[in-house]
Amino acid sequence: MIEVQGLTKRYGRTVAVQDVSFSVKKGEILGFLGPNGAGKTTTMRVLTGFLPPTLGKVTVAGYDVMQEPLEVKRRIGYLPETPPLYPDMRVMEMLAFAGRLKGVSGNQLKQRIAEVSEKTALSDVPRKLIGHLSKGYRQRVGLAAALIHNPEVLVLDEPTAGLDPKQIIETRKLITSLAGEHTIILSTHILPEAANTCGRVMIINAGKVVAEDTPENLTARLQGYETMNLVVEGPEAEVRERLSRVTGVSRVSPSQAGNGRVAFAVQTVKGQDVRKELARAVVESGWGLLELRPVGLSLEEIFLKLTTTESADDNAGENSKETAAS
Amino acid sequence: MKNIWIIARKELAAYFHSPIAYIVLAMFTVLFGFIFYSNLRDFMMEQFLAAQYAQMYGQLTPLNVNESVIRSLVYAIAVICLFLMPMITMRLFAEEKKTGTIELLMTSPLTDLEIILGKFLGAFLLYASLLVLSLLYILILFLYGNPDGKALIAAYLGLVLLGSCYLSLGLMLSTLTRNQVIAGSLGFGLFFMLYLIGWASSYSTGQLGQLANYISFTTHIDNFSKGVIDLRDTVYYLSVIGLSLFLTARSVESVRWRA
Structure with a gap:
């Protein structure tokens, strides 16, 4: 579904992403794991056609991002790190606008808005101004807007950042439920999140792919x-x-x-x-x-970085999971 | 075309969801109303004096409403817009860049040109509603006088072109920054300077003066306000609009490679 070959992105002299290659099969969830500034967002921006690659070839559903950007954009739903929402719009207006932008209209649009807002549990706030919504709701509106045209590919940049533990679990559940139907790429800097939701994890550090494996293998490698x-x-x-x-x-x-x-x-x-x-x-x-x-050393260093900076978050997430289960 | 309209509708809604539209329209009606009133009062005085002369010398020189009232009103609109247009255009791109919503637009299946034209059209529609408000005042003249309608149409065509110049240039400035205040002040500064050089050079005959006179937006409204559609002025306005929109497109595109 997604093919990336030798992707390099430079901003002036700084190299954000260097020679990254990977492919994602239909229905798979691929996680980008890496510390902040590793190049996750840049990679996603290239995938979604927001930025052109400096070098390399990126194809989504068979269309080249540079050659046929509109075809690619039609097939991608993108949720950037801060959801791109207009604070002076109401939730339904925002979804309708996003839908029209993506080429959904008329009755189909109405139907999609209803479906998507039910999936993301937004049905109780249709008339609320986005500016008045909490961070968790905004994230959901962003996700709903990304899903509005039922895209084949979903690109989610840190979909759980800034959410409270309960919302994190809900969002993860939602993402897992979307797999199969959609091909998903998500980024995170939290190890357990990648382990919980992704079928495959790519660890990126300083613009390079450090490791790529299933979460089980990665964790095994890390622990044992x-x-x-x-x-x-x-x-x-x-x-x-x-x-x-x-x-x-x-x-x-x-x-x-x-x-x-x-x-x-x-x-x-x-x-x-x-x-x-x-x-x-x-x-x-x-x-x-x-x-x-x-060779394990560099990988371990990154894991260390990831787990030490985010351990507080993880614990919170895990704890609430336990309470939710009991 | 459909995409342009989607963006335009969103921009127009954004103006009316925020106080911008109301502030711009209110300021315009107050300022224009004041100028309308004082112009009309002066006209009445002249009329009165002319009538007195007619009684004394037995000869009545008829006064032209178009020449004495409408012409200066059109010029007044051009000057008021110089202050108001930056308020309309400054947010168009700067705000989207600041809030990150530009990512939504640029990852949607739209071309850059559709986004730009949509935003331009949205701002233009607000400007058009402002022109409609000014027409309501001028209709009063038709109730009591007998102005030339065709000349008025020419004048408003000129205003449409002039306003589009302001809007397209303001739109371009808005792409340069993520700060609305910067976009707004650059726009105001530029428009005011263009006005000043036209005003200062109006009596100068040197080549530099003529050039300055040609560059200024407001000098080209003069013929239109008299009811004359001059090809030179029309071409001038259309080229400014075209150039500004072209630069806007280049600037929006540069976001993709400049970072």
């Missing part, structure tokens, strides 16, 4: 393992067999082979530095050790 990249000159099967016998190593997966060299990703138990043992094992067997590099 550290990963080493190892390049060895030697017979693949034997090296692999020898490496997995080193104490502390839990999994060895070959990533690439060629030229008589094999590159391995070695998962080790966290907190146990096995680099010395790995090196000794390779050297004692008479193979050449070309590279030994821990």
Whole structure:
């Protein structure tokens, strides 16, 4: 549904996004996880056609963002970080305006407004001025406006930022319920949020993709393992067999082979530095050790950043979830 | 076309949902009403004097309502608008940039030109309602006098063109900033300066003076106010409108690459 290849975006000399590539399948929820200023918003703005990419190719539903922006825009519902709402409009007026902008009109518009406001629980405030609404309601109006034309793709920039814990849970539920029908990209800087709602998570830091995996694998990697990249000159099967016998190593997966060299990703138990043992094992067997590099570290640093700055929020979210459940 | 109308309707509604429209229309009616009253009073005095002369010398020089009243009223509208137009245009883009709603417009399936023309049309409709209000005053003249309707139409055509110049230039200035006050003061400063150079150069004969006279918006309303539709003035106004809208389009586009 969405294809991004080698996307780079520069503002003057600062590089906001560098060489990002990914693709999203129909009905999937992809989460962008990263600290503030990582390039999440910029990536989304390029996807929605608000900003042109400096380099790279972005296609949505088969249409190039640069070549056929109108076709792309027709198929995307976008909720920016601050919902783009006119404070002097009433909720229904805002939804009607957003609908007309997206090319919905007449009876269909009426029907869509009713559907969307029911989905986002706005039916009780149709005549309220947006300027008088609370942050949570405004966020919902923004989401309703993004959904009004029933877009194939939904791009949500921090949809739960600034909401109270109860609203966060409601919004997450709503987003999960929308998946399948819509392809969703959402951004967050809260790890548990990504884990709860997204089918796949992409961690972005300083404009680059650091990791991409399912939330389960990412969390497992974070909690239980550290990963080493190892390049060895030697017979693949034997090296692999020898490496997995080193104490502390839990999994060895070959990533690439060629030229008589094999590159391995070695998962080790966290907190146990096995680099010395790995090196000794390779050297004692008479193979050449070309590279030994821990890769989990940068990822971990980011997680650390994410979890420490947002831990207060998370706890609040989790607590209220418990009370809601009980 | 449909998209232009969607934007125009939204802009017009925004003017009337906020105090802007009411303030602009109220200020206009008060100022114009005062000028209308004093012009009419002067005209009555002249009329009275002319009648006295006629009695004394037995010869009546008829006074022309178009020439003595309507012409100066049209000029008055041009000057009042110089103050009021920036109030109409300053919010058009600056506000959307400030609140972030520009993201909604620019990620909707609309072209930049449709957005710009829609906003222009919305502001123009408010200006048109202001012109309609001024016409109500002038209708009073038709009740008691016998002004030339065709000349009046020409004068209002001139006002439509002049107002569109103000609006398109103000619209352009509004794209340059996210601060309404800056957009408004730039617009007012520019319009006032254009007025001043026209006023200051009205008696000068040098080349520079003629150029200044040509550049000023208000000097071109003169022929229209007399009931003369001069091609030169029409072309001048249309080029200013076209250039301003073109610059607006470039400026809106630059948001996409400038950041």
